[in-house]
Amino acid sequence: MPGFCIFHTEINKKTLIMRKLHWLFMAVCLAVMPVLQSCDDNDGYSIGDFTPPLWATVRVTGNAFYLDCDVWGTLWPVNTDLGWYEPVDGKRVITMFNPLSDGFDGYDHAVKLLSLQDVLTKEVETLTPETEEEFGNDPVLIFKGDIGISGGYMNIVFMQNLPSKTKHRISLVRPQDDADLYGEDGYIHLELRYNNYEDLTGLRDYGAVSYNLNSLDVTSETKGMKLKLNSEVNGEVELVFDIVAADDNTKDVRNLDLSKMRLK
Template sequence: MNILRKYWVAAIFVLAGMWQSCSDDDGYSIGDIASDWVTVRVEGEGVYSFTGDTWGTMFPAANGIWNYSLVEGQRAFLVFNPLFDNYYGYDVGIKAEQIYPFLTKAVEDLTPENEDEYADHPAYLENLWIGGGYLNVIFTQKRPLQYKHRVSLVKRADQPDIADDGYIHLEYRYNTYGDTLGGLNLNPGVVCYNLNTLPLDKAKGIKLKVNEAYYGEHILTFDNMNEPIPDDAKHLYDAGKEVKMQ
């Protein structure tokens, strides 16, 4: 009965969208295409809304994609047709056109006992920024032959949440498991780390230790906890495809 009720709620939203006009006064037309980095919100069985880093809260008043399965808090790149502003409590009603889910992970504790699991192999990092409550990472990698590579955001368990310098200190770890194919071809990928377990509101920002293939070990400092989406990430249609990561 609960599942049936959820479907009826979703149907009411969709039908209501059909009854509204999409005139010039609305500012949108059928065929207007936009995109955003979004966080998935599960509204019910098979019913999703999205919180966009740029567009705010979005509800699919119409749908152009079907049979996709998402989980609460998952990050994705959403291509959509905006239809209505202020849509029944949401910032905008949309028609979802394409969605590319991203690998989404939590911050993990690093201890002497598990440090070998995370390794610290040189990583090919293309862009990193904090937005939507996540550390978003665009990277490339040499494709593995058999084993999924592991990308992790870790915090040393024996360190305080906020260091003496006022920053949260984290490390980006990459484990290839010794399984990489040769050649110069690098495959793109994205991973997003949920930062909701960290006291961001009490810290100056985040200092991230990385080991980059081109630049070696160094520290990246993030003072802005809600950065705009970088230009090279605004049209990232293919980076969500599987590249054997965990």
């Protein structure tokens, strides 16, 4: 899947006020985080080196698993205390790790995982008259820059208005007709749909979802992707993602706590 980058978003700037704690966190991390050695540095890594939160995909092999990180490539975890984790092949995660060595037994790096958090992982679904009601189109609060595409996935972080009982549904949908999906403008046309089932508590916490884009047919003539969504702040908006030559288009993510997320 070619890389994408955000070309334009229309999320209102005033919502950025809510992110002051995030920027403070990042500033502190930059102040205390040792500079990671490059992959070509023969001096290796220090036990104190650690990465910021990064997107990765779980790959199961036999009775073990490794991570395919959007930035660092394949990672073999050497932890001996991961018995609690139940890997699911293709599951997206947000991880932080201590790189230990390069070129380890056929993997790009050997690492010690410092944190590993599963993220709801879904496929692109088809919007039809029959599924319109189930997908819904309720507004969702997404901060500017919190939608990114990397590793063949669309990654979305948002502020969920938590439900009391019913899990909310968040879906990335495509038109039923291929002619509408692959528009004459050279862009792939998708929609983000949200159904809160009218179950809202007014309590907010982070939600995250990652969509597998590999079912989409991207050719040399594809200019990028256009995404429609119903913003709590701006109403119906369309975001544009342009294809670029670079292959690293991950969006920095905060160290999220997704334990209160209620999504399907």
